[in-house]
Amino acid sequence: MRETLTTALDLMFGHEGGxxxxxKDPGGATKYGITHRTLAAHRGVASVTPAQVKALSKAEAIEIYRRSxxxxxxxxxxxxxxDFMAFDYGVNSGPAQAVKSLQRVxxxxxxxxxxxxxxxxxNAYKGDLxxxxxxxxxxFMRTLKTWPTFGRGWQKRVSAVVSQARHIIRGMQPTTDAPSHxxxxxxxxxSITETLKKPEAWASIGGLLSGLGGMASGTGPMQWALAIIMVGAFATGAYFLIKRMQDQAA
Structure with a gap:
């Protein structure tokens, strides 16, 4: 482990309150930035109660941050x-999302x-990474349905992370904010609108429409009945397709 992890942890507790x-927070019951789902996974149990989250010690939170x-x-x-920017992003949105965003850049x-x-x-990136x-x-945050509620706080957090990252690079002691969740x-x-902007969504939906169109082609009562059934099947298929793509984004 790098020595800078200690600094990163101190800064993390500055961004995450008690x-x-x-x-309205999709994370649910949370302490030190550790959600109830993350705590349950760390402890190897199916779920934990809000009271158990509230009783989470700082030492266990540090261990979760290190390992997960x-x-x-x-x-x-x-x-x-x-490294600190990816770590902070990962705590807030999941490590995979943090890394994917960096890879896109x-x-x-x-x-x-x-x-x-x-x-x-x-290391080869030209410009201000x-x-x-x-x-x-x-x-990415602006694509979330929760942006209108939490966007202002997220902007402040990202701005602080930028300043702190520059201090770390210069070997200076970054300013630690007062904890605020x-x-x-x-x-x-x-949002579904954002999900549908992705080319893979339209490719999959297009294939589904083509298949359904072929099945429902023709005339007559049987074909009309089949068409109605296919419309329902399409709506169901499109719903699960969108949900799968949103899950894969995590």
């Missing part, structure tokens, strides 16, 4: 500064895994 359970976020976000592989396959190709592209990465993170920016909360 226990909250905001019904720092490494998965590329913390030990990415350049100093960018540097122009490599967005598979959500930090490997040699991603590290090389990051801190600003570019922050801009991509905000672009930031709602989760979950990739699964992308």
């Amino acid at each position: 226990y909250v359970n905001n019904p 976020y720092w490494v998965q976000s590329g913390g030990d592989l990415l350049p100093v500064g960018i 540097v122009g490599v396959t967005a598979d959500g895994i930090v490997g040699g190709q991603t590290v090389a592209a990051v 801190i600003d570019a990465y922050a801009a991509e993170r905000l672009r 930031s709602a989760k920016a979950n990739p699964k909360d992308q």
Whole structure:
């Protein structure tokens, strides 16, 4: 583990407050930025109660951050500064989303895994990667249905992360904000409109429409009945297709 992880953890607790359970926050019951789902997964149980989340110790939260976020976000592989940005993004939106956004910025396959190709592209990037990465993170956040509710807080968080990353790169001690919970920016909360902008969505829906059209072609009562059934099947298929694509974005 890098020594800078200690700084990253201190800054993380500056972005994440104590226990909250905001019904509008998709993360649900959360403490130190650790959601009830993450805590349950860490403990190897199906679920935990809000009371168990509230009782989460800072020591256990640090262990979760080390094992489930720092490494998965590329913390030990990415350049100093960018490692912190990916870590913070990963805590807020999931490590895979954080890495995919970075990969899109540097122009490599967005598979959500930090490997040699991603590290090389990051090191070879021409321009201000801190600003570019922050801009991509905000672009993603604006596609979420929860942006109108939490967007202002997210903007403040990203702005603080940019400043802190620059301090880390210069070897300076970054300013740690007073803890204030930031709602989760979950990739699964992308709007249907945003999901349908993706080429793969229209390719899949187009194929589904073509297949249904062939099945319902012709005239007569049987064909009309079949057409009605196919419309229902299309609506169901399109719904699950969109849900699958939103899940894959996470």
